[in-house]
Amino acid sequence: MAVVVVTDSSSCPDSELAQRYGIHVVPLHVLVGDRTFREGVDDLPDDYNDGTSSTSAASSGELDDCYRTALAASDGDGVVAVHLSRQLSGTWQVGSQVAEPFDEQVRVVDSRAAGMGSGFCALAAARAAQAGASIDDVYNAAVDTAGHARCFVVVDRLDHLRRGGRISTATALLGTALAMKPLLHIVDGKLVLKEKTRTTSKAIAKLIDAAVKEAGAGPAAIAVQHLDAPERADEVAAKLRDRLPHLTELVICELGAVLGVHVGSGAVAVLVVRGGAGQVEP
Structure with missing residues (x-):
């Protein structure tokens, strides 16, 4: 198969592009009152953006499930997970902890960006993976793009x-x-x-x-x-x-x-x- 790329929903990947390149997306959360909504999965109330809502990172369980599913889809070739800046969210930190038991089969990248700044890093990695690149080269494609x-x-x-x-x-x-x-x-x-x-x-x-x-x-x-x-x-x-x-x-x-x-x-x-x-x- 090929290396599989994971990103989080904040990178705003176009659904058609994500499908074309086989990118797996783990949802982050929007907290409205006492309710939690998964971005890109659950329907949000119309007033979610009234200034009182907050957000939270993906949970360790969600990231573990996503990484395992992606690794299985890669037939063991590996996973490169690209997440929004660690300075803006706890997702990268949680992802790094979750990835430790996978023995380098799951590499986690801090995009140092948000939105399509992260999305372009994920796309660069996925394009390298689709071309048959190794996990090292896919990881480097994401890191290099993050640097630019x-x-x-x-x-x-x-x-x-x-x-x-x-x-x-x-x-x-x-x-x-x-x-x-x-x-x-x-x-x-x-x-x-x-x-x-x-x-x-x-x-x-x-x-x-x-x-x-x-x-x-x-x-x-x-x-x-x-x-x-x-x-x-x-x-x-x-x-x-x-x-x-x-x-x-x-x-x-x-x-x-x-x-x-x-x-x-x-x-x-x-x-x-x-x-x-x-x-x-x-």
């Missing part, structure tokens, strides 16, 4: 991120006081402030400029993600397409519920992988 992935995000409000502990209270209060529209980015796996602007339009322009600079003049893979802001995402994608003629792929998709709880409605993110995310089928 950059995530930028504009949010309408910082409240959700502050409540979830994903950004400091001081930054959130500064944004509220100045009506700031921040451009955030992920550095060393942590979400931090990159630039401050006074309007959403200026923040979006900064977002596009940052993505173009990061992509450079060569090939690059880009994802534009949003939460309840499809027109804004389409506008960003169109401008990136015009300014970056050497894109290997451009994905436009909605952020999942787990990330949506933290960024809030209106958020737009751009994920960039300089050099691309593995070989793309024509």
